[in-house]
Amino acid sequence: MILTTNTTIAIQCSQCGELEFHALSLFAFSQRERKKLLCGCGLELMSVTSRNRQQFNVTYACAYCGDTHYLRLNRRAIWGKEVFPLVCPAVEASVGYIGPKQKVTQACHEREKSIGELAVELGYEEEFENPEVMLRVLEHLHFLAKQGDLGCACGNHQLSFELLPDHIELYCECCEAVGVIYADCADNVRQIEGIDSMYLEENKTWLINSPLRGQHISKTNEEETKWR
Ligand SMILES: [Zn+2]
């Protein structure tokens, strides 16, 4: 029998909004200390205490309602085989998860997806020509930003975004750089998802992809195949 002594905690910070990952060892509770998990921004995300390593008192700051929630969990809920959701009772959604690393990562991925679906439900539908494409492009930009692969050649990494019905404009506030990303057809998603790193050119406007060009290309390809 394998006894799990390490668990992963993922929780969204109620101060800066980042999704934070922490490892927690059962052996951290050898002395009756309070185990605190801090976010990179300094906020205390969670604290765990135990007297006997069987019952654990967990409190966490909730990114949804702003309150602190309290749970009393047994060892198997924290260091078990399944994912335990950190729920906000006010909105009935999870601000994070505890469990095996792989399952926690998977649960976070699904949570992100449902946030995307929520955005569509909340009426992005009417604002964008193709909301699904817009969301997928935004997701990729978010991913690039997280990896540190989004910025401006002038050295600025904090670009401003403006969302328009069929495109996104990226601005550098340190220089005059502008980037335009079309997001109105599925080909736009493929173009953008193929980009691993995106740096605006200092003081220049860059059309990062082209509108609806993909449709034209695929038509030409079909004709070529016919002729061969
Ligand atoms: Zn934070």
Ligand SMILES: [Zn+2]
């Ligand atoms: Zn809450």
Ligand SMILES: [Zn+2]
């Ligand atoms: Zn710049």
